[in-house]
Amino acid sequence: QKEVEQNSGPLSVPEGAIASLNCTYSDRGSQSFFWYRQYSGKSPELIMFIYSNGDKEDGRFTAQLNKASQYVSLLIRDSQPSDSATYLCAVARYNTDKLIFGTGTRLQVFP
Amino acid sequence: KAGVTQTPRYLIKTRGQQVTLSCSPISGHRSVSWYQQTPGQGLQFLFEYFSETQRNKGNFPGRFSGRQFSNSRSEMNVSTLELGDSALYLCASTPVMLAGGNEQFFGPGTRLTVL
Numbered sequence: 001q002k003e004v005e006q007n008s009g010p011l012s013v014p015e016g017a018i019a020s021l022n023c024t025y026s027d028r029g030s031q032s033f034f035w036y037r038q039y040s041g042k043s044p045e046l047i048m049f050i051y052s053n054g055d056k057e058d059g060r061f062t063a064q065l066n067k068a069s070q071y072v073s074l075l076i077r078d079s080q081p082s083d084s085a086t087y088l089c090a091v092a093r094y095n096t097d098k099l100i101f102g103t104g105t106r107l108q109v110f111p
Numbered sequence: 112k113a114g115v116t117q118t119p120r121y122l123i124k125t126r127g128q129q130v131t132l133s134c135s136p137i138s139g140h141r142s143v144s145w146y147q148q149t150p151g152q153g154l155q156f157l158f159e160y161f162s163e164t165q166r167n168k169g170n171f172p173g174r175f176s177g178r179q180f181s182n183s184r185s186e187m188n189v190s191t192l193e194l195g196d197s198a199l200y201l202c203a204s205t206p207v208m209l210a211g212g213n214e215q216f217f218g219p220g221t222r223l224t225v226l
Contacts, residue, residue, distance in 0.1 A: 034214065043201055043217040044154070088154065097144050097205050097213060098167045101154040 001026055006089050006102035015111050019076040023089030023102055026070065030091040033065055033072045034099065038086045048074060079109045113138065115204050115218030123224045129190040132221045136183050136204030143185040144215060145177060148199040157200075160185055189223075197225045 004025045013019045021035075032051055036044035048063040050056045050072065056063045062075040072091075076083055086106050090099040116135045124130050136143050145157040159167040160179035177187040183204075189196055199222050203215035 032213070036217075043199075043220045046214055046216060049214050090154075096167050097142055097159050097161075097215060098156050098169070099144070099146075099154075099203075099215060100156070101146075103153045 002102070003027060003100045004089055004091055004102035006087075006105045008103060009106040010108045011105055012108045012110060013079050015079060015081060015109055017079050017109075019079045019083065019107055019109070021074040021076070021087050021089075021105050021107065023072045023074075024070055025072070025089075025091045025100075027091065027093065027100070028067075028070065029093045030070075030100075031094040032092040033063070034090040034092075035061075035063060035074045036088040036090060036101075037083075038088055038104065040085075044088055076107075079107075081109050081111055083107060084109050115202055115216055117200075117202050117218040117221050119221060120219060121222045121224075123226060124192050125226050126192055126194060128192050129188060130192060130223060131186055131188045132200055132202075132223075134185045134187075134202030134204075134218060136185070136202075137206070137216060140204035140206050140216075141183050142205035142213070143179055143183065144203045144205070145185070145187050146201045146203065146217075147171075148201060148220070149197075154201070157187065192225045194225050197223060199223075 035048040038044045050063040086104040089102040142161045144159045156169040158177040179185045199220045205213045
């Protein structure tokens with residue numbers, strides 16, 4: 001079992017729709033959870049982070065964390081073609097900056 | 112505020128050679144981590160440094176080493192290069208070193224090709 005699992009996609013959604021990206025993790029010692037966006041040929045860009053159970057909203061993005069189910073998700077509202085990228089889920093244990101990444105979900109937003 | 116900078120951006124080496132990559136974190140950031148990204152393995156953690164001390168190391172052979180200087184700049188070295196070392200090497204810096212698990216900001220990466 002991989003430490004962090006994501007569906008590789010591609011996830012195709014029409015412009016204006018909600019894109020839902022999911023991630024599960026196996027280490028119950030994980031304390032910090034991050035979503036990165038990576039465009040082809042570029043480095044990862046941090047878009048959301050969450051530490052506590054529940055929802056965290058930032059603009060069109062909402063991160064959701066359920067530690068009991070070891071599940072973290074990212075919702076993108078009003079999806080735009082410019083959101084088309086690979087979305088990487090990453091987790092870290094307490095007292096370390098070592099990030100464990102999933103393999104990423106490729107999102108395609110079509111006009 | 113300037114972002115994380117990495118030099119060089121592109122590098123071509125041959126098997127058996129060694130290479131040194133450099134990373135300058137965002138001003139004020141004291142923690143630096145290194146990652147390797149390949150199509151097959153994805154993003155994998157290499158090292159984590161804080162105050163010139165290696166705090167964590169990933170599952171890579173001893174050919175991979177790193178260090179951090181007093182100004183928080185970091186270098187990583189790969190000796191005796193192998194074809195499989197061809198990858199994008201990413202450096203990330205963290206603003207605050209509290210309990211860890213802090214947000215990391217990535218540099219543009221160094222694309223290493225081993226022939």
